[in-house]
Amino acid sequence: MKSIPLTLACAVLLAGCQVTPDRLPQAEPLPAASCHFPYAADDALKHSVDVLTEWGFKLDNSDTALGLVSASRARELHGYYDPYDNAYGYGRGFRLFGGYGVARHGGIGVGFGTGIGQIPTEVERVSILASDDYLRITRDIRRFDHLGDMRESYTASNDDFCQRFAQALPRATNPNLGERR
Structure with a gap:
């Protein structure tokens, strides 16, 4: 009888400990009912685009056949620091000598730079779907550090934003729905 190498035995034991997720990923928190x-x-999409551009968003994509519009805006985050950015032990947000690495085929790469002149950024994306006399708004916010690495990402489809957006739209009437408030 042959002996099983220890590493193979450990791999088999660890493979038995894998757990499959109990549900599919979904946006958390869920978008607000508003x-x-x-x-x-x-021309609901035109009204939506007008409001978004007035608020400083730039149109990214649109598909009028589907009734979909996507827009985004970015702003600089002066003074933003990432509480998890202490990877090199030099203090928060400061990387003195960049990084280094070894390539697969024996090469060595060295990078220099501290990210000076690059400012942390927040990108806000909004998508609007117009169908069956309804509008659906989804919004997410992503924050990038001074090196361009994404540090935070979350859904921001909250009551405040959606209610302000609905109030900024021109009034519309429909005999089936009554007048919108």
């Missing part, structure tokens, strides 16, 4: 509201207008 982010799905009736809006019956022939």
